Amino acid sequence: MKKEIFKHEIRIIKDTFSRLLRRNAETNLIKLIKKTHPADLAIVFRYFNEDEQLQVFNLMPKSDETVEFLIELDDTLVASLLNLEKPEKIVNLIQDASANDQSYLLGILKENQSQSVIDLLKIEEKEEIEEIMGYPEDSAGTMMTTDVFTLYQDTTCGDAIKALQDQKDAEMVFYLYITNEDDNLVGVASLRALATTPSDKILNEIMVKRVHTVRPETDQEDVAQIVAQYNYLAVPVVDSDNFLLGIVTVDDVVDVIREEATEDFLQMAGAGKDREILLKSSWENAKARLPWLFASWIGGIIAASIIGRFEYMLESFIALAAFIPVIIGMGGNIGTQSSTIIVRGMATGRIELGNEFKILFKEIRVGLILGSLYGLLLGLFANFKFIDTDPLLGVVVGLSICCSMLLATAVGSFTPLILRKLDIDPAIATGPFVTTSIDILGVLLYFFIAGSLLNI
């Protein structure tokens, strides 16, 4: 995990800002803001305190760079910067931005503030923003840029090149999107194909006709999957009439892939899904983590009640208590391994198309192999350590850990598979759920086996 070059640059920028802020050197701060890449500025902002953030932000000019900075900045920080501002100032700041950037930023603001800003915008902008904000969250519609460069299919390559040189709107042109007279998307051509074709050929002859498209309501993960799978730089978004609405570009896909991975990580540990959790207060942080700990607490008191019920066994066989942690611990760990492998396999598209049972059985086989191994090891240890007790103790303990691990692989892999069938995100708290179930099932199994073999 060496990120040395990058880290070094950011550190220099941060230290320079700190020095200038301490000296309150406004003119130099303005120069430094101008010189710093908006994306870098968004990172160093995380390390400023609130006063410093406000001071730097107030020195930022109304410019494309400032909008880009806000887009790159963590939502939490955008909210704390803009929530205090007057709607007029926000309108002034974002009025030249694209409808996408506008609606992204408005989405972060509080409802009433964002409405006051929208009310101040021009009618046509308002309509466009409301359309974008009407798409489902995390969909292609909210990600796409609507500035797309399109040409009719009977344009000659020569005219296409001229048109391309003249246009200034579309930020990044990767492909030429080609439409018919009804404005339907009929093909796509690469700039390279265009440049290396005689200028009298028409686009229809050089374009690729089978184009992968998505709908505005397509989930961003689906879009990311397509871009990643075919190494695309952009994917077109069309409506049900194949009318081109916009494109989603690869730079946004890169962000989606990182964000989705972070959300899956947090959700699996039952720590919410807010990828900015590090910026939140301890209280908000605790609130996000509370629900799944509550589930785990319920599991814990169930386990305690079960053990309470078998107290008579412990009374006549106190050594049994010593092995409770290792039996549920080993189960919990192997179960977490299983669920991690399955959840990640589903996120990366490796588990699809009905190979679920094969994978479930494979996991159970792994549970059997490792359960037998560690059961044997623990059985030997138990007999050696608690040499003065019933020699069957080793068998009980060994068999219990084997069964607990076997069961854990089954629970650990079955849980995410069944969650997906129910259309629930399998990453949601699979970790705590699996360990808690193993706590309960492991304890039950253990006392059942002990009761059967030890004749207590």
Add this chain to the structure above:
Amino acid sequence: MKKEIFKHEIRIIKDTFSRLLRRNAETNLIKLIKKTHPADLAIVFRYFNEDEQLQVFNLMPKSDETVEFLIELDDTLVASLLNLEKPEKIVNLIQDASANDQSYLLGILKENQSQSVIDLLKIEEKEEIEEIMGYPEDSAGTMMTTDVFTLYQDTTCGDAIKALQDQKDAEMVFYLYITNEDDNLVGVASLRALATTPSDKILNEIMVKRVHTVRPETDQEDVAQIVAQYNYLAVPVVDSDNFLLGIVTVDDVVDVIREEATEDFLQMAGAGKDREILLKSSWENAKARLPWLFASWIGGIIAASIIGRFEYMLESFIALAAFIPVIIGMGGNIGTQSSTIIVRGMATGRIELGNEFKILFKEIRVGLILGSLYGLLLGLFANFKFIDTDPLLGVVVGLSICCSMLLATAVGSFTPLILRKLDIDPAIATGPFVTTSIDILGVLLYFFIAGSLLNI
């Protein structure tokens, strides 16, 4: 997690292949292979059995598409397809591929087979491959493509456009890389800047002079960070003399980001780091997961020994045993939350630059808040449930769970931070390590508190 469109297409392709394979319809299979995108073919291959894989592969022609298919295919499957082939056939297959693709595929083969293939290649190819294979694993050097389009800085924009139209080698041209007379990289210009500038201007006047570059030995995560941060489509790789060696393109970065996230997921759960674990046999799978379960087993027998030592407490106070699972379970779960937040924060660059202590203290505060809450809840439950025992039991249990959760947040966040300081990947088995430590520490704490308060 809706991946419906994509899933649907892949399913159709898979079903068609299955039908044709059953009917042994070679001519139709050849047609289908030709029609299927190499990346899609790589995915459906996962669902074929070994015979089917071999049968389809043998029908594939010697072509760029076949090489692309192999590049997209899982390493495990590439190895099983190629390891049986004669070196001559492999040479024939890959001889027209880029040096990068060649060395990537050779890197998957067994040592002696890859050497026999290299021996059959032309001298200049051999040298290039050996150079690429000499770079560290997962570095910019192994990722970069060496086919880069460069121009001298005193070229006019008009000439540049002509040169661009003539060149056919460089696969994807995103930017023009501009060099001086000593072949050093001095600037970069976008195609857009080129197209919209009068044709008599020279490149030196329009190029951006401050270029983010990486070295061939730069880690792929570092490269990915730069591309993601600045929304680049490519980043140039230069040597210490600023000589341009190649470029890393965004499509490879997309793969790196997904792969690194998968590796982090698996490592955190102590399930190795092989992202193709789902394709491996149960034995190989068990082998990858064995080491950290062994650590967890050692932790378990330490916990058992500790409990064995305090048997006298349990004998006079058997209800104590009932709360062992919930105390270590709640600790384990909150500790895993902490370590997940920290490990992911480090992977996405949110924890850097000396804000570690602030974050550590915040985690400990969260542990205190949630520990107090669940301690109180559990204490009340213990007193209510075990109403006939010492009323201090509730205090002991409540205090223990509070301390265990507090300690768990500290261990969970401190462990990855210290691992990084020691230059060890913090994702490595943080999960099992944290839960195992909590097993031991939680049990110790519990008996210490019980011993102090209950006067046993």
